[in-house]
Amino acid sequence: MEHILIVEDEIELGRFLSRLIELKGFRTTHVKSGKEFDEITDFSLFTLAFIDVRLPDRNGIDVLKAMKMQAPHCPCVVMTGYSTVKIAVDAIKHGAADFIEKPFEDINLIDQLIDRLLANPQFDVGEEAEFKRIARELGCFLGTSRSMHQLYELAYKIAPKQVTVLIEGETGTGKEVLTKFIHAASRRAAGSLLNINCGALSETILESELFGHVKGAFTGAMTDRAGYFEAASSGTLFLDEIAEASLSTQVKLLRVLETGEFIKIGGTKTERTSARIIAASHVNLDEAVQRGAFREDLLFRLDVVKLNIPPLRERREDIPLLIDLFIEQSGETITFSPDALELLQQHDWPGNMRELSNLIRRTAAIVKEGAIITPDLLPDRIIGKKKSFPIAASVEPVRFPDEWNDFSKKVMNIYNGSEQQSLDDVLSLMKTMEKRTATALIKKSLHETAGNRKETAQKLGVTTRKLRYYLNET
Numbered sequence: 001m002e003h004i005l006i007v008e009d010e011i012e013l014g015r016f017l018s019r020l021i022e023l024k025g026f027r028t029t030h031v032k033s034g035k036e037f038d039e040i041t042d043f044s045l046f047t048l049a050f051i052d053v054r055l056p057d058r059n060g061i062d063v064l065k066a067m068k069m070q071a072p073h074c075p076c077v078v079m080t081g082y083s084t085v086k087i088a089v090d091a092i093k094h095g096a097a098d099f100i101e102k103p104f105e106d107i108n109l110i111d112q113l114i115d116r117l118l119a120n121p122q123f124d125v126g127e128e129a130e131f132k133r134i135a136r137e138l139g140c141f142l143g144t145s146r147s148m149h150q151l152y153e154l155a156y157k158i159a160p161k162q163v164t165v166l167i168e169g170e171t172g173t174g175k176e177v178l179t180k181f182i183h184a185a186s187r188r189a190a191g192s193l194l195n196i197n198c199g200a201l202s203e204t205i206l207e208s209e210l211f212g213h214v215k216g217a218f219t220g221a222m223t224d225r226a227g228y229f230e231a232a233s234s235g236t237l238f239l240d241e242i243a244e245a246s247l248s249t250q251v252k253l254l255r256v257l258e259t260g261e262f263i264k265i266g267g268t269k270t271e272r273t274s275a276r277i278i279a280a281s282h283v284n285l286d287e288a289v290q291r292g293a294f295r296e297d298l299l300f301r302l303d304v305v306k307l308n309i310p311p312l313r314e315r316r317e318d319i320p321l322l323i324d325l326f327i328e329q330s331g332e333t334i335t336f337s338p339d340a341l342e343l344l345q346q347h348d349w350p351g352n353m354r355e356l357s358n359l360i361r362r363t364a365a366i367v368k369e370g371a372i373i374t375p376d377l378l379p380d381r382i383i384g385k386k387k388s389f390p391i392a393a394s395v396e397p398v399r400f401p402d403e404w405n406d407f408s409k410k411v412m413n414i415y416n417g418s419e420q421q422s423l424d425d426v427l428s429l430m431k432t433m434e435k436r437t438a439t440a441l442i443k444k445s446l447h448e449t450a451g452n453r454k455e456t457a458q459k460l461g462v463t464t465r466k467l468r469y470y471l472n473e474t
């Protein structure tokens with residue numbers, strides 16, 4: 001008969017769980033402290049364990065570790081309050097099969113969890129298949145390196161929980177891809193995943209996009225408009241480059257995270273959201289807090305589960321399979337010669353997965369179907385040669401003035417009444433032109449700096465990621 005261990009100091013809760021399990025026809029043993037746990041003589045009896053992470057005389061993680069030593073076969077579920085979710089995530093890293101939050105809100109979920117873990121004690125076949133199916137559908141590589149595989153496994157386990165996730169990783173490491181994976185593996189997958197780059201928008205536009213606005217809040221606000229927090233209420237909101245939100249926007253974000261409440265720009269009514277928040281940053285937020293550039297209380301709220309994506313240079317073993325994946329995604333059939341492959345594996349990839357994916361796509365696009373790529377076909381930065389004429393040549397010349405002329409002609413025609421358009425159409429046209437103007441200026445400046453992005457960004461007084469946003473490289 002199945003025998004389930006419960007380690008829980010809250011007597012009522014332990015009793016409740018025992019009853020729930022016994023009603024299923026299983027045996028239980030309930031211990032209320034670390035001391036009582038030590039008195040257990042035969043751990044081989046247990047087929048499942050529920051462990052409270054906060055015992056009066058012992059850290060739950062230590063109990064979990066002891067349990068895993070004594071009965072490695074036995075799946076362990078840790079039980080946690082909201083303030084200890086971080087410890088629960090740590091427990092998963094130490095081998096816990098799952099965690100549940102107290103107070104128990106949905107008994108059916110506990111019931112299903114027991115059935116699932118008793119039927120498949122480990123990260124089981126069914127789950128593994130689901131994990132892989134989601135990744136396959138997203139074109140998402142799970143990694144052969146231990147660090148990446150564990151990261152995605154942890155992401156899969158926390159995906160169904162209603163917890164905020166913070167993803168840190170260098171540029172191009174796959175923070176957005178990981179977010180898509182978490183959303184798809186969550187119970188919110190049918191809802192929308194909305195993505196906003198906090199670094200690419202001015203403070204006013206960012207706040208209006210996030211919180212929405214009421215009619216008349218500012219010039220051009222002709223109707224009430226829902227913001228991302230409202231629109232993502234049954235889904236996920238991805239706050240990319242959170243470190244770049246201004247300190248005043250951070251205060252407003254903190255309020256939403258603490259209370260689920262916000263007020264539309266220009267409004268007075270308090271609105272509620274239950275959007276799941278995933279935030280990402282390429283800068284280390286602890287360091288940003290030290291510099292006074294990021295609010296500590298906001299970091300505390302965001303960092304319930306932190307996922308750190310390692311840079312590609314720290315998991316070079318993933319490179320060959322990633323190359324295969326990106327070739328497959330390009331739809332071409334190129335191959336790399338062994339010496340070219342070796343160079344690709346030695347490269348440091350400062351742009352991480354994005355740099356590798358772009359290189360494969362570009363290479364596949366310029367060579368013939370079935371070509372074998374030898375080192376001479378690789379860019380100079382990969383083979384370590386100094387460029388004689390940097391990317392300037394590849395920066396396309398801009399025929400922007402023509403576009404502006406057409407645009408102003410159109411607007412003047414509308415203004416003079418010779419062309420009919422609604423005001424909304426005109427405003428949307430202006431928005432398009434705003435983006436085109438920025439893109440054209442960036443391209444012109446890139447041309448002048450021979451493709452030097454850092455210099456271009458400095459010249460234009462923006463960040464390099466803002467450049468990328470306008471160049472459609474996000």
Ligand SMILES: Nc1ncnc2c1ncn2[C@@H]1O[C@H](COP(=O)(O)OP(=O)(O)OP(=O)(O)O)[C@@H](O)[C@H]1O
Nearest residue numbers: 139140141171172173174175176177282353354357
């Ligand atoms: N797990 C993955 N599997 C397959 N491709 C990936 C994976 N992660 C990243 N990529 C590739 O790298 C590109 C960049 O990924 P993504 O946009 O998620 O990075 P990021 O960390 O969010 O970048 P940034 O810091 O610049 O916002 C993707 O478009 C995709 O081609």
